Amino acid sequence: MKTQSQLRKLGLFDARVPRYTSYPTAPQFKPGDWSDKAAGWLRAIPEGASVSLYVHVPFCRRLCWFCACRTQGTKTAEPVGAYVETLQKELRLIKAHLPDGVTLSHLHWGGGTPTLLEPQMIADLAGAIFDVAPLAEGAQFSVEIDPTEVDAARIDALAEAGFNRASIGVQDFDPMIQEVIGRPQSHEVTREAVELLRARGIRSLNVDLLYGLPHQTEARITDSVKKVIDLGPDRIALFGYAHVPWMSKRQQLIPTDALPTPEQRLDLFNTARDLFLADGFEEIGIDHFARPDDGLAIAHRNGTMHRNFQGYTEDQAEVMIPVGASAIGRFPQGYAQNEPATSKYQERVLRGELPVARGHAFVGDDRLRGRIIEKLLCDFRVDFNAVAAEHGADAQALAAMAEGLEDVLPETTELSGGVLTIREDARPLARIIARWFDAYEMSAAGHSQAV
Ligand code: SF4
Numbered sequence: 001m002k003t004q005s006q007l008r009k010l011g012l013f014d015a016r017v018p019r020y021t022s023y024p025t026a027p028q029f030k031p032g033d034w035s036d037k038a039a040g041w042l043r044a045i046p047e048g049a050s051v052s053l054y055v056h057v058p059f060c061r062r063l064c065w066f067c068a069c070r071t072q073g074t075k076t077a078e079p080v081g082a083y084v085e086t087l088q089k090e091l092r093l094i095k096a097h098l099p100d101g102v103t104l105s106h107l108h109w110g111g112g113t114p115t116l117l118e119p120q121m122i123a124d125l126a127g128a129i130f131d132v133a134p135l136a137e138g139a140q141f142s143v144e145i146d147p148t149e150v151d152a153a154r155i156d157a158l159a160e161a162g163f164n165r166a167s168i169g170v171q172d173f174d175p176m177i178q179e180v181i182g183r184p185q186s187h188e189v190t191r192e193a194v195e196l197l198r199a200r201g202i203r204s205l206n207v208d209l210l211y212g213l214p215h216q217t218e219a220r221i222t223d224s225v226k227k228v229i230d231l232g233p234d235r236i237a238l239f240g241y242a243h244v245p246w247m248s249k250r251q252q253l254i255p256t257d258a259l260p261t262p263e264q265r266l267d268l269f270n271t272a273r274d275l276f277l278a279d280g281f282e283e284i285g286i287d288h289f290a291r292p293d294d295g296l297a298i299a300h301r302n303g304t305m306h307r308n309f310q311g312y313t314e315d316q317a318e319v320m321i322p323v324g325a326s327a328i329g330r331f332p333q334g335y336a337q338n339e340p341a342t343s344k345y346q347e348r349v350l351r352g353e354l355p356v357a358r359g360h361a362f363v364g365d366d367r368l369r370g371r372i373i374e375k376l377l378c379d380f381r382v383d384f385n386a387v388a389a390e391h392g393a394d395a396q397a398l399a400a401m402a403e404g405l406e407d408v409l410p411e412t413t414e415l416s417g418g419v420l421t422i423r424e425d426a427r428p429l430a431r432i433i434a435r436w437f438d439a440y441e442m443s444a445a446g447h448s449q450a451v
Pocket of ligand 1: 060061062063064067068069071111113146169
């Protein structure tokens with residue numbers, strides 16, 4: 001199969017499908033009174049378990065036009081300080097339900113811009129988190145770093161708190177592209193941030209890069225990839241730019257006539273991919289690359305890699321506790337999402353409620369389908385026998401779910417011995433193939449282009 005012609009023939013170049021960082025996906029979560037349910041899910045965590053915890057910081061000094069993240073602009077530290085106090089209160093509410101002896105195997109601060117927090121706020125927040133659950137031996141503590149909004153004092157405060165992984169957003173280094181996406185950030189400023197991080201012993205550094213941006217050409221993405229490689233990262237996330245101006249008003253400032261065509265998007269991805277592979281990175285799933293000795297590459301080779309709201313992870317914890325406005329958590333029983341609006345989130349925490357606003361309790365074959373989709377996006381193959389054994393299900397019934405896939409997406413997969421494999425040249429279609437196993441109806445409007 002030639003991917004370009006196959007995509008065109010099947011009319012899939014404009015297909016919009018979820019990124020499947022959860023199953024069911026977040027648009028399927030239902031509003032309601034989730035606080036008691038979430039409290040019960042917290043109480044059901046076994047004593048002494050290792051869990052993950054995600055903290056969302058929904059503030060940015062600048063609002064980049066390309067970004068569809070849930071965040072709000074602020075020029076002062078005041079609202080950030082008030083928010084950190086609310087986070088501390090929410091953590092105390094969580095602690096009231098959590099069994100004894102729980103530790104953190106993974107802690108992630110995302111946003112927004114977590115590095116807007118002043119050093120004392122960083123220390124206060126970390127202290128409040130570790131009062132609920134300390135870091136486990138060998139735990140990973142990662143923070144999203146904006147190189148234009150960080151300094152030595154903040155990195156020192158993070159290092160003091162024990163962070164050991166950093167993720168830096170680059171998107172593209174071309175000045176003209178940066179101008180039209182509203183995100184100026186020079187290579188020099190980025191390099192200085194990387195040097196600060198490395199000097200504090202940060203051993204794992206991730207860089208986010210985007211393909212599919214306005215005015216992006218193969219020459220420009222080549223230049224950006226070379227500059228990214230020059231920074232010496234351990235991991236790369238190469239995401240496709242999702243143009244969804246009906247969801248993110250800021251994106252109305254992006255010149256749509258300068259966006260690459262779907263065919264050009266695929267070429268841009270392949271150009272960047274080839275450069276990373278030539279430099280010794282291993283390809284991980286649909287959009288990541290990692291050095292062979294990086295934990296993610298090792299988990300990928302061992303078949304123990306997972307997919308969660310942060311993308312690919314080697315985190316094995318079954319529970320991710322959400323903290324902060326709009327944060328989403330996962331429990332063996334389902335998903336729980338906090339109030340998306342910061343003001344509503346703060347009101348509820350101040351009233352002493354767990355601020356969970358939406359969620360989904362697993363029903364029927366949710367977990368089975370979720371696992372099949374996760375395996376397809378992590379490994380490009382799923383062993384129905386293994387998934388059936390994990391879940392006490394019937395392997396033949398699972399394999400039967402793939403019936404009809406070949407008719408709809410011919411020459412993309414092979415089913416043999418109860419193992420469904422996505423053919424190598426069909427890997428760009430992985431999300432579309434995963435969609436086959438999604439039993440929920442979806443409105444395409446909210447999802448990103450499949451390629
Ligand atoms: S890219 Fe980062 S800094 Fe820019 S608006 Fe999004 S979260 Fe904020």
